[in-house]
Amino acid sequence: MEIGQLRYFVAVCEERSFTKAAERLHVVQSALSTQVAKLEAETRTQLLERSNRGVRLTPAGEVFLARARRILTEVEEAGAAMASLRGTLTGVLRVGVINVVGQSAPQVDEALAAFHERHPLVEIRIHDPGSRGIVEEIRAGTMDVGLVGYYAHEVPAELSHRVITDHALVAVVHTRHPLADRGSATLAELAEHGPGVELRAASGLRHYVDEAFASVGVRRQVAFEVATTDESIRYASLGMGFALVPEPTVSPRLLRSRVAVLQVSDLDLRHPVALVHRSPAPTSPAARALIAEIIARAEGSSG
Known part of the structure; x- marks a missing residue:
């Protein structure tokens, strides 16, 4: 089992299409299909159901997808940690931001801008699946940092929570x-x-x-x-x-x-607009740096 196979598999699952996944990854579709088929052979499990209408995960594929995402996250974070030892932050930073943040908590936008200026090699992916979706993705390990519209008692106990504004x-x-x-x-x-x-x-x-x-x-x-x-x-x-x-x-x-x-x-x-993340802090150096930036801006605006 190779990291590349996991990346191909996750892309196919997210795009629900071999064609779209190949376009996203800039690879030939036949090569991508071959690697996913090899992955299924190595796991001795059918992970995907293929049809003219697209691709669907099998029950086993649902379980494997969650594991594959966690493995890829660990690989990304390991690379980012090595880069941080050299004094440079890199990697992918997945941030969930609810739509009211720009108006209700402008200090978050200021923190994102300052972070990007200091760490231009970090790829920031901002997504808004709603507060509930952000919490679920952070719990699943597919998102690093979230800004949600919940108070502390409405967030799972294993997540860290801090109100920025209300x-x-x-x-x-x-x-x-x-x-x-x-x-x-x-x-x-x-x-x-x-x-x-x-x-x-x-x-x-x-x-x-x-x-x-x-x-x-x-x-x-x-x-x-x-x-x-x-x-x-x-x-x-x-x-x-x-x-x-x-x-x-x-x-x-x-x-x-x-x-x-x-x-x-x-x-x-x-x-409220609240900052949430894995407790006590994400393993990603970039995520920890962004969290520190947001908290500093929040404390500065309330002082």
Whole structure:
């Protein structure tokens, strides 16, 4: 079993296609197919189901994929550790970042920019599968550092957690909404006067909104599920419903257009941005350096 075979196998699994995997890795498809077939022969197990519709993992392939990813991560981290001994950080740094970070926690963006300037040889891969997905990927070892919308009690105990910022949630509605001139509203009033524009279920923000309505015993209609707070505000500005979002995500430009912002009067709703990673710290030197940069920026902004 060779490292190259594992890389080919993981690429095929992620792309769900031999053709796309070969293009991604810049290799001939026949060579890639041969190496994956050799891997299956060496493990004496069928790892993939091949058909005209693409490639699917077998149950054994699911188990092997998790192991293969861990092995490749260890290899990358070993190379990065050797480079760090020579005074240079290299390798791949996988970072999960929820969409509100740029507005709710700008110090994270500042830390990423400073890190990149100091360590230009580190390849930073930023991904947003939602807070739930980020936590799952860090637990699985396929992500190094995450910025999520959870408080500590909502994160598995084996992960390290640190709140960077937290902000009040406000309701955004169209200026012609029945509650637009009120300045504040209860959750029941918002639900009574129209549907919600919500983030996807995997997001930390959606988790808090769901919990808030459940805590006051109010059921609301969800008109749209979107990926970002910018989208939820945009649809609210079109009069399609209300959106509950962190206060910093509502820009002055929107306030001057078709949006009114209401305080939520019956609950103190807040949404955090928190740093999470394996505890006590990732083995990757690059991940540890980025974590230190984020914490330094967070402490500087709160001081």
